[in-house]
Amino acid sequence: xxxxxxxxxxSRRAMLGVVGGAGVAVGVAGASIAYxxxxxxxxxxxxxxxxxxxxxxxxxxxxxxxxxxxAAFDLITESRDDLVALLRAWSEAAAQMTAGRPAGATxxxxxxxxxxxxxxxxxxxxxxxxxxxxxxxxxxLFVDAEGRDRFGLADRKPEAxxxxxxxxxxxxxxxxxxxxxxxxxxxxxxxxxxxxxxxxARIGFGKVxxxxxxxxxxxxSATSREQTTPRNMMGFKDGTNNLKAEDTALLGEHVWVxxxxxxxxxxxxxxxxxxxxxxxxxxxxxxxxxxxxxxIGRTKGSGAPLGGVKEFDELDFGKAGADGTPAxxxxxxxxxxxxxxxxxxxxxxxxxxxxxxxxxxGRLDAGLFFIAYQRDPRTGFVPVQLNxxxxxxxxxxxxVGSGLFACPPGVKGPGGFWGEGLFG
Numbered sequence: 001x002x003x004x005x006x007x008x009x010x011s012r013r014a015m016l017g018v019v020g021g022a023g024v025a026v027g028v029a030g031a032s033i034a035y036x037x038x039x040x041x042x043x044x045x046x047x048x049x050x051x052x053x054x055x056x057x058x059x060x061x062x063x064x065x066x067x068x069x070x071a072a073f074d075l076i077t078e079s080r081d082d083l084v085a086l087l088r089a090w091s092e093a094a095a096q097m098t099a100g101r102p103a104g105a106t107x108x109x110x111x112x113x114x115x116x117x118x119x120x121x122x123x124x125x126x127x128x129x130x131x132x133x134x135x136x137x138x139x140x141l142f143v144d145a146e147g148r149d150r151f152g153l154a155d156r157k158p159e160a161x162x163x164x165x166x167x168x169x170x171x172x173x174x175x176x177x178x179x180x181x182x183x184x185x186x187x188x189x190x191x192x193x194x195x196x197x198x199x200x201a202r203i204g205f206g207k208v209x210x211x212x213x214x215x216x217x218x219x220x221s222a223t224s225r226e227q228t229t230p231r232n233m234m235g236f237k238d239g240t241n242n243l244k245a246e247d248t249a250l251l252g253e254h255v256w257v258x259x260x261x262x263x264x265x266x267x268x269x270x271x272x273x274x275x276x277x278x279x280x281x282x283x284x285x286x287x288x289x290x291x292x293x294x295x296i297g298r299t300k301g302s303g304a305p306l307g308g309v310k311e312f313d314e315l316d317f318g319k320a321g322a323d324g325t326p327a328x329x330x331x332x333x334x335x336x337x338x339x340x341x342x343x344x345x346x347x348x349x350x351x352x353x354x355x356x357x358x359x360x361x362g363r364l365d366a367g368l369f370f371i372a373y374q375r376d377p378r379t380g381f382v383p384v385q386l387n388x389x390x391x392x393x394x395x396x397x398x399x400v401g402s403g404l405f406a407c408p409p410g411v412k413g414p415g416g417f418w419g420e421g422l423f424g
Contacts, residue, residue, distance in 0.1 A: 046188040049128035052095040054410040055268055056256065059132035060373050061245040061348065063224035065186040068216030068352040069193040070274065070369065071201070072179025072403060073208040075141070078150045084423055086207045090135070090183075090200055091417035100128035103199040120202065122195050129192035133200075134184040135418045136272050136405025139163065141180045156422060158262045160271055160376045161406050168389040169399050176212040176276060176401035184272075184371070186350075190217070212401070214276065216352025216369045223350050229303060229311065233279055233353050233366050234396075236296050237303035240311055241338070243348040254346040254380065255373050265421030268409030270373045273347075273381040276354075276401030279367035284396045295392045297332030305334065333393045337384055345383045347372040367397065377404060 046065075050058050075083065093103040102108060104118025111117050142157035143149055183200055187193040194215075201210055220232045221239030225246050232238040243250055252258070259267040284292070293299055293306065303311035307319040307327030317335055321327040328335050339346045350373070355366040374380030388394070408419045 046130055047127040048130065049099050050130055050132050052098045052133070052411065053413050053416075055412075057134045057269075057407055057410045058098070059134035059184055059186055060255070060270055060350075060407070061223060061251060062130075062132050062186070063227055063245065064219040064221055064350045065130050065132070065188050066217065066219060067187050067190040067193050068219075068369065069185045069190070069197045069213065070216065070371070071183050071185075071197045071213040072138070072211045073181045073183070073201075073204065074211045075150070075180045075207065076209050077207045080151045080423075082207050083151055084417075086204055087135075087419055088417040089203050091411055093199060093203055094133040094196075094418075095411075095414070097123075097196050097199065098128065098131045098133060100131075103196075103203070120195065120198055122198075123192055126189060126192055129187040129189035131185065131187040131192050131196060133196055134186075134272075134407060136182040136184075136407040137419060137422070138179050138181065138403065138405050140178065144180075153422065156263050156265065158266055158271075158406055160257075160262055160378060161404065162378065164273070164377065164402065164404055165382065165386075167385045167399065169394045169397060170402075171398045171400055172402050173400050176214075178403055179211045179405075181208065182272075182274070182403060182405045190215070214354060214369050214401075215356075216354050218353040220351040220353055220368055221349040223348065232368055233281065233355075234284055234292070234296075236292075236298060236300055237311065238351075238368075239349055240298075240303055241315075241334075243346055250346065251348070254375055255348050257375055261375075265408060265419070265424070266406060270375065270407050271377050271380075272403075272405050272407055273370075273372050273374070273377055274401070274403040274405075275368075275370040275399050277368045277370055278365065278398045278400050280396050280398075281364045281366055287396075294329055295333060295396075297328045297334035306332070331390050331392050333388070333391050336387050336391050342383045342387050343379075345380050347374040347380045347384070349373075373407070 050062060052058060077083065097103055102119035106118055108117045108119040108121030108124055139157065139161050141151070142153045183197060185193040185196040197213065219230050221242045222229050223242065223245055225244050229237040229240050243254060255270050257266045257269050289300060298305055304313055305315045305328060307316055307321065315328065315334060315338060317326065317328055319327045335341060349371065351368055351370045354369050355364065357365055359365050372381055408422065411418060
């Protein structure tokens with residue numbers, strides 16, 4: 001078709017967004033889609049919008065969508081006013097795009113012919129696709145690598161945003177690590193997610209540059225009990241024991257920052273750790289099935305713990321196998337990562353598989369883009385990762401990228417912006 005609009009002049013994507021703003025959307029198949037609390041749309045609602053405004057940012061406890069475009073940005077301005085203006089513009093565009101509307105007022109086709117469009121257009125005619133956008137602030141936003149307080153924020157840096165220690169298996173590359181800001185775009189349509197990051201980068205021209213980005217597919221964690229457990233690139237179910245959106249009390253204990261803990265602007269927020277984990281796929285693929293299961297601590301087919309029958313059977317670390325040794329070996333991944341062996345540390349994981357072509361030796365550049373939200377990385381990710389030092393799985397993986405970001409609470413309503421409390 002030559003036109004992206006109907007007879008009323010509204011794009012179908014915009015129409016979906018307008019309807020979605022009332023709390024109910026009509027999908028492309030004409031089905032009615034109902035939504036619950038902010039950021040908790042049902043897992044099957046792949047076409048409709050997810051509310052941008054709310055107490056917490058969407059994209060954290062939201063049921064994990066199928067596609068990811070994650071980007072880290074460096075600020076190329078040193079003006080505090082520029083930074084605030086950027087966050088205002090980004091928040092407004094994010095609210096538009098998550099509702100299925102163009103990023104700007106005139107969109108991709110309705111602006112003046114002599115001016116660049118204020119939306120890039122590749123999402124025209126597409127539904128909202130369950131898009132969520134989640135922002136985070138890196139340590140360098142507060143004090144950069146040269147020790148400069150560019151934006152007058154040094155005294156507002158959370159103690160929980162402390163530098164991560166070096167871990168076994170780290171082979172970190174600076175060019176795909178860290179950043180002043182990050183934005184996580186998740187959606188059920190990869191084009192919707194890419195469109196969102198592309199337009200935020202366009203809006204930020206002259207103020208930010210993309211430091212690195214990562215595309216992901218095939219979520220590697222279930223964040224709702226309505227979702228089936230997915231598989232990672234090693235073929236195993238991943239995230240069986242993950243925290244779920246329905247675990248309200250556990251989320252309050254392990255994911256959300258409470259009032260009075262750290263700076264006031266982070267109350268209701270969370271901290272995200274990202275890790276680009278390269279898997280030596282070819283070596284793993286030549287490993288016998290029994291050895292693979294011993295390394296993980298679960299059966300490859302059903303996902304049941306060794307010594308168990310079904311996927312969600314409790315992990316019984318005291319159970320012996322036929323030879324009298326523990327059914328779940330002492331160095332099995334599931335044992336070393338379990339909260340009973342890490343002083344109670346728990347996180348909400350919502351990672352993704354990635355495949356970025358092949359390297360110069362013909363090996364697949366693939367693995368897991370790990371994403372985990374937590375109340376405090378010092379009591380969440382760090383003790384778990386330290387405990388994994390003796391994990392046999394380390395022979396098959398390398399952590400090549402890393403990021404740590406403070407994710408502020410949600411934007412309360414129109415006129416507000418991401419991280420507003422930081423500048424109050």
